[in-house]
Amino acid sequence: MLNNELWTLRVPFQMIPGKGIDGLDQPFEEKIGNLTIKLRYAQQFYVFEVEGLESEQADKEYLNKICIGLRWVMLNSDLAFDIHTDFNEVIYNPTHNSDGLVNINYPTVYPSSNKIYTVTAGNAVATLLTDVNYFHSLLIEGLDKNSFDITSNKKLNTAFELYNLHYYEHSENARFLILVMVLEVLKTSCPKQQVVQTLIDRWIQ
Structure with a gap:
């Protein structure tokens, strides 16, 4: 692995039953400094993908910012989230080490050049949607509130x-x-x- 390899942080979460985020027919993308933050919806999970972090440790530290951002959204709206903070290791294909499989429920860190796959299924439910721009504005406010380590x-x-x-x-x-x-x-x-x-x-x- 190259020393200048960039890393990606993948953070899945689910909303309170009956609530959701509207406007995610295509991934929502935000550029913050050297980082690219994407929010997508797939297989009943919302997923943050933070690209451009310089180390595996930096990815894990950025999870704290994501948690702060989501909790700021929660405090300023009627949205709640189910999110894990324990990391799950990537299971790589023994015949092709750049391909890996991850547990869709847990955060994962992996080199950005790798291809990561997830599989899941579930039942359909009625959902009240929140506009993605409103969600995004609250999240960005929360990401700036990183003066404390909420996880510790x-x-x-x-x-x-x-x-x-x-x-x-x-x-x-x-x-x-x-x-x-x-x-x-x-x-x-x-x-x-x-x-x-x-x-x-x-x-x-």
């Missing part, structure tokens, strides 16, 4: 996951309880009284 902040990450989860609940009571849990996670922790801490320690034992 467990408290904030848990709050975002709960907030995202509440969109998937059908019951208003369940959604309300999850939002209360979000506030509980985000609130400043206070030292517990000794009698309370003693009881907690006893229950843990």
Whole structure:
């Protein structure tokens, strides 16, 4: 592999059932600096492809920016996303090492010169679509908010996951309880009284 090989980050995600992004008959493409970011829809998955990153590690770090961008979209719209942050390795064809197969559900990093294939199937559902330009404008705002590593902040990450989860609940009571849990996670922790801490320690034992 050449030292100047460029890498591609592939990030699949799904929307909350019944929601989607309109205007993706053709891949939506955005140029940010030296990077090309594409958004496409295929086989019931939306897929980001970030091309032009200079290393495999840079690709993996850019996943954090994608997560921040999607969560900014979520906070400014009624959209929620199902996205994995664990990477899946490419399974290469032993007779043709430039061809590979990936799990469609997980992010993948691979040299841009390689050909990557996915296969999946599923059932059709009714979907309410969101305009791709609106989605794109929110995403770009979110991509700029990279002053913190959202994946390493467990408290904030848990709050975002709960907030995202509440969109998937059908019951208003369940959604309300999850939002209360979000506030509980985000609130400043206070030292517990000794009698309370003693009881907690006893229950843990």
